[in-house]
Amino acid sequence: MAFSEFRPLNESSLIEYIKTVPSLSDKLGNKFDDIKIKEVGDGNLNFVYIVVASSGSFVIKQALPYVRCIGESWPMTKERAYFEAVTLRKHGHLCPNHVPDVYHFDRTMSLIGMRYLEPPHIILRKGLIAGIEYPLLADHVSEYMAKTLFGTSILYNSTTVHKVSVAEFCGNVELCRLTEQVVFSDPYKVSEYNRWTSPYLDRDAEAVREDNDLKVEIAELKAKFIERTQALIHGDLHTGSIMVTQESTQVIDPEFAFYGPMGFDIGAFLGNLILAFFSQDGHAVEGNDRKLYKEWILRTIEETWNLFRKKFVGLWELHKDGPGEAYLPAIYNNPELQQLVQNKYLTDLFHDSLGFGAAKMIRRIVGVAHVEDFESINDPSKRAGRERRALELAKLLLKKRRSFNSISQVISAIRELQ
């Protein structure tokens, strides 16, 4: 039996598919009698099947040529699965501890077979809503970001290697355009897709659409998103793209990957932690006011950036005599200068991250796709109150990001506005 043409699978045809693919059937010891398959896709775009048998397990993710949560009326290239697979492998190579292994990829079927992140792995966003602390989270995510971003930049690679890969990922433009629309455009104009907690935030949404200063800043970030091929970024690194346990942190779902600005990934993660922070009061109950948990989130934000910075600079030092083209050792040949350029690089990246993080926050409050952190607050007036403060912080960060010199100043701003 052959799958020589694309076809959407379901729980039963997937078994037939698995039988035709040695790398998958081997994982199950070629025993199919007790196989259990369950579709669990809770994301917006794709179908995800958990496949478990007595002798093994994996996950199958298939892209269909449209956006799942909307339907066939919103077409979306299924080639995104190709870019997701290439990125999982590339990032997995650079950071195996925090990226699931890819067992199989089938371009015709837009289908990825990968490690099943077994329970107690859950989506980080759900853990944050439940108020669970992850003591290793900052350490792990900063490691993932430092290794993948450094390792796909011209700090590490020759221009030749860099441009071959840039060219390939230009092909993922449809996904980039979706981001351009929902992050950098729609929230700043009247759009049928936008929504917010109405009527409470009607004036706030309108204020975003009428804020010239904000629009000047978002234009700069949009151009950077489209034009700056700084590294192979994940492209969708929110807290719903990370699965966690107390010991393990795994980054999934890089279908939006392309060569873009590093700050877009860092900002996505930090911005979504800030959203989680602002949502906490909405989850407070008798006996659990979430105060300590909010402190943990703030510590995690602070540590993530500080650890990222340290690890990134560490990689830079480690590889400074390698093929990376950006800072030739014969030019950057004294410690003082080395420190100057590193400080400048990391300061610029910090400001980028704050800007992109803020943009990601804004779009989750007045744009098309919202976050469960807020959506799960049932009382709309309470929800709107929390969203409004997050929105105010985001606007401040977007407009004044260059005046923040350290992450601790950002934490102070969060505390003041909370």
Place this chain on the structure above:
Amino acid sequence: MAFSEFRPLNESSLIEYIKTVPSLSDKLGNKFDDIKIKEVGDGNLNFVYIVVASSGSFVIKQALPYVRCIGESWPMTKERAYFEAVTLRKHGHLCPNHVPDVYHFDRTMSLIGMRYLEPPHIILRKGLIAGIEYPLLADHVSEYMAKTLFGTSILYNSTTVHKVSVAEFCGNVELCRLTEQVVFSDPYKVSEYNRWTSPYLDRDAEAVREDNDLKVEIAELKAKFIERTQALIHGDLHTGSIMVTQESTQVIDPEFAFYGPMGFDIGAFLGNLILAFFSQDGHAVEGNDRKLYKEWILRTIEETWNLFRKKFVGLWELHKDGPGEAYLPAIYNNPELQQLVQNKYLTDLFHDSLGFGAAKMIRRIVGVAHVEDFESINDPSKRAGRERRALELAKLLLKKRRSFNSISQVISAIRELQ
């Protein structure tokens, strides 16, 4: 007869070649008896043949797989001819008045057939050395830059169109790497390729290699050169890539073209005019002190930027409701905001242009390839004096470019240092 494989031509095999190509032989009315062929390549890289017969003429440019002025010991992909041909056509489509028509392109042979820019067309650099004024130069070059840069940016094109072309031009990486080396690296380190007017400038060259602030700035520009896909730039827009008469201005030789920062082209042109300015005292003779000519160069620098700005903004206004992705009319929906974003865009571009222009000046004084403007000053001490002042200005521009608010401030700085 077929040329199914690459082979370097010479004056006599070129005739045979022309006979096999209808678009070329038609240009000559298919009469070959009075054909005259002359190799005139004075550039560094390629072979250029002027082909003239009684009934027509053209120019043939062929790339060989090495750097002409060095020889086979410095290999260089002959595919550069492909990128040159594609760019001549693209830029020619956007700005037909200032780009020669391409009659024929043969990828196998790395060969372009184009309009012969007949006398009195000469290379602009030679005109500048001879002290000839070109009253339309600023108007023409600003038009070329505005139309080609705007028309290949996301101000004019959709992201989809943009990324297809970005991907293709990633293929011209060998030429990009040459620029990276000779503009952004070699002048700032000890390199066998560097030279300068020795011993006069020994200390000046050393000072460049020991200037931490300069090295911080050049790193930023190098990253921008590699990472920022802002527009399809010419990539080598110095005064040796422009042919002129009193009425006509034609841009040739875009073999270094790729998607890079617009400021690299603008800076190349302005920086080379500044070099021409500083060289003038070295060309002064009894009865011609070049004083008036220097004023004309300064006016041309000032007008080029001011006209560029005006034309670029004009194109922006004209096409603001087109498919360009950067500033959607539904967001940038009031005149005050439109002016804000335009000012910001043009200010950033101005600073980029000054930085890249300065980098191009520096490399012409202490790097591998020098300019005839200075080289033709026979007295080395006089030459060194002129070069030193140009170098000082360039260092100032590179380090302090963000403090210049208008081109007239640049002109003042040139006057002060002259």
